Amino acid sequence: ASPSSSDADAISRFQEYLRIDTAQPAPDYAAAVAFLREQAAAAGLEARTLELVAGKPLLLLRWPGRRPSLPSILLNSHTDVVPSEPHKWDHLPFSAALDEASGRIYARGSQDMKCVGMQYLEAIRRLRSAGFVPDRNIYITFVPDEEIGGHQGAELFVSSKEFKEMNVGLVLDEGLASPQEEYRVFYAERSPWWLTIKAKGAPGHGAKLYDGSAMENLMKSMEAIRRFRTSQFDLVKSGEKAEGDVVSVNFAYLKAGTPTPTGFVMNLQPSEAEVGLDIRIPPSAHVEALERRLVEEWAPSSRNLTFEFKQKMSVLDNFGKPAITPADSTNPWWLLLEEAVKSAGGKPGKPEIFPASTDARYFRKIGLPAFGFSPMANTPILLHDHNEFLHKDEYLKGIGIYESIIRTLATHKDGAKDDESRAEL
Ligand SMILES: CSCC[C@H](NC=O)C(=O)O
Ligand SMILES: [Zn+2]
């Protein structure tokens, strides 16, 4: 069915946002914030641009509620996107081309996560024009730098005075597309450990056989790492565990050898060899056992191996507990979210652990409940991939889902224990 004029307008606004090149490492944040401030004005929202770091604007929008003392709702999204290889796309990544035949909107950020940022705003437009007024303050944030760790975005924001004044009770952030009809919802995520292991050994003639060369040392470690990786991956392949529940280890780079202007020296065994690892740790992992495995098996000093962490996020929050948001009947926020998705015709899937990392970790770290959710069903998972797309109908359906979520979460349930504690409703 062809979209109504308001649907067509919503789609063209989505395309306009997608056309702004906010790809790392040089996102056009100024253009994105200028566009989003126009959208905020059209949606009747108060807007403030915070520059916690120069050149890294964080846009903070507010929809005042009738009872501002209630814990507020924060709808978060990031404005930056990952780079792409345009020549490998069927449609240029910032063309935001709507393929009429398929109904797909192709663009970098169409899934991750410009769709969500615009769906928040479109849902609020519709709620306001329907005369809805929230009980709680509703905040919408567009933060920078999520794709490079959020260190100058969400991580700074959660310790700012502006954030403290917001009295946030619940955060929604990004999820993942679902190839099934059930939407995916995330209540935790895996913590990134980025690790380098360096092997040293005696150099030697390429024809000489001897033990303990740097390459042999490193290969022994990589073989042990690969066996561990396989053991974890087999748990996923067998269906015994979800991807977010195992420890993943992937090889990010290898570095060794003596370069020359035309290649590498072929008859000199190098005295050093290095591997980079991207490790993701679920909240349930036995961290001490993994650290022991690293020291004793993967990088034992007895084999002239050393290691260095480039990033080592804890699986615990600031209170020493696993950074997890309960997604069951003990958490009234979860029950409301589930009810809101269902009442808008959506099917929430079984709550999962997000396999990668998002800015949600910074909110959970300070003890706030945060769910990862992107309303994309019947959609292949294409974040960070070539030909990332979102079907226009899925996009429009997602606006309706957020209308229901915002209406449900923003309305105070009389009798709830809102005023006594932030964790409760
Ligand atoms: C760990 S900081 C980088 C965050 C990035 N987020 C999504 O892809 C990720 O690699 O998971
Ligand atoms: Zn993202």
Ligand SMILES: [Zn+2]
């Ligand atoms: Zn991403």
